[in-house]
Amino acid sequence: MNLKQLSELLGLSQTTVSRALNGYPEVNEATRERVLQAVRETGYRPNKAAQRLATGKAGSIGLVMPTAPDHYSDVHFGEFLTGLGEEAVRHDFHFVIMPADPDDEVGALRRLAISGNVDALFIAYMRGHDPRLAMLQSLSMPFLVHGRSFGSEPDYPYLDIDNEGAFYDAAKLLLQLGHTRFALLNGPAHLDFAIRRRSGLVNALAERGLEISEECMSHTAMTDEPGQFAMERFLQMPERPTAILCSSTVLALGAIRAVNQAGLKLGEDISLIAHDDVLPHLKPENFSVPLTTTRSSLRAAGARIAQRLIATVKQETPYPEQELWKTELIVRASTGPAPR
Amino acid sequence: MNLKQLSELLGLSQTTVSRALNGYPEVNEATRERVLQAVRETGYRPNKAAQRLATGKAGSIGLVMPTAPDHYSDVHFGEFLTGLGEEAVRHDFHFVIMPADPDDEVGALRRLAISGNVDALFIAYMRGHDPRLAMLQSLSMPFLVHGRSFGSEPDYPYLDIDNEGAFYDAAKLLLQLGHTRFALLNGPAHLDFAIRRRSGLVNALAERGLEISEECMSHTAMTDEPGQFAMERFLQMPERPTAILCSSTVLALGAIRAVNQAGLKLGEDISLIAHDDVLPHLKPENFSVPLTTTRSSLRAAGARIAQRLIATVKQETPYPEQELWKTELIVRASTGPAPR
DNA sequence: GTTGGCTGTCAAAGCGCTTTGGAATTCGTT
């Protein structure tokens, strides 16, 4: 069943049917309803290839998926993708994903762009001075960045959360509770969000004239085990930290295991605040001691990015080019006054 | 630059240029060379949408990516995708990936198929009696399965490795070395490969009149930490096993940590054979005690699947519909005679 | 009663490629 057949069936021209389907105003509501009804009955679906040829839009957004072990392959990325995906499906868009070795991300990105299979690009896991930005800007294809690139002028469209603010606020809370010995369980050191979170913590401490030493900051993959190991190390220090900031609830999972194994009490001996990406299988309120968190839904970010990117492709009213989401600080039981 | 312009530039018809480009025989070699030269100079690239409309082929293969935490989000899947991707790029194909909640895989698969964006589908992580098979067979779209579905008639195109044979052989080797107490570190129990590997081990033992108890078999996500935990449990058993079969080098990583921490010597107190998916960052020969492994490259499997799928779409000489790859048993230092 | 502006519809022209069905040229055979 194609447009021609459908229009013959209805005794209308292809033009009218097409317009009825695409929401153009110059078609009688009664006619439109008749068309829609026929579509329902016949199960007509417009041919994507023809649409694509006629409009010049592929109806898809592209992304390069680095296949490094500690990189994309974590829960966080999956969660984010789900958000992107749900929103894309809603608009009848799809993804084209190009898996690539991490050392050839730029090349993969370029190939994806010139392949003609995508209308727009999306990139994530920004690093400081990320080389992909220059490349993207030279490409004359819409793109959107999740995160930012520390050190570059932010003259590109992005969606980011206020990582620095989040960790600054979290540190402030712990300072108010009287803590002075801090530790940080962070993500990979080269990633932008890790840099900013660290800096948020460092700044908050500096305001009180405090410092944090390198040994008290770990930069690891965002899974539970490295969290546990790092925490074990912290706990063995002569002056062990009492206040822990943690870049993910997944890291926290490991960290808390270490705390328990050391026979310490979370919220009493050790206070911990984790950043909560709102992973469905890991809710901070379900921890044996509910976790104080800074919260921002990763899935929502994915959905929003899809939304903006799709709107850009469709040339609809442009969304703000740059968005910075505040995080929520939610106090639960894992934080308490500093032990004396 | 489009075909029309290019052909005018060359003083040829569009037909001839198109044929020269697509390798048709009825064009003079000299002419073809002239065309190719012009393509190089002008940087002409055929418009994908037009090609797609004219041929009816989208030039893409689709796959559903479940975004469950312990499922696809592991290194193995990334490695496999890289293989798929490399091969696809070589043929100028691309992927369309639909992220989906694991409870809606079948629906997502159907939506992907009717979206008209893909020519063929690929599915992995087969389970016993996998519901996706029936769905795919009703779809009249080419598909290929990585693995098999235990319990269903294998009347569908697949590529699988001989999981049962691999673990049978591995167990045999350990039996010959005099081991009698076995343990298995396996992947998730519902996945086909895990079922078969287990059965390979069980069969080899049965031939010697040996049995393995449930406590000696762990089924976990394929990451290092569950490997370590399971191994720790094994080592605390009163009659602790001396021969370990392990479904992945990643699991082995954790297991060996447990062995070391218990002060035991790999290859002496404990013999271990792991299945090696040839992950580039985790080579069995680089373990402090080089690992005896059953080997089969996951990346190669990905590439082969892409190759077959693409050939099917292009209607080239059909590859064999079903392939079962043997694994290589490679003996290194992690296996030794049973301690007495 | 003519003009002008809306409404709702249509025919036809692309979009850029592949492919069919010749046609022109060359070559080997009789």
Place this chain on the structure above:
DNA sequence: AACGAATTCCAAAGCGCTTTGACAGCCAAC
């Protein structure tokens, strides 16, 4: 010299959609 077969090329017809430009029909306004 003549003829059929290769060889090499071409014009034109799709593929199924969107979009342009035009045109009836209708009503209100002058």
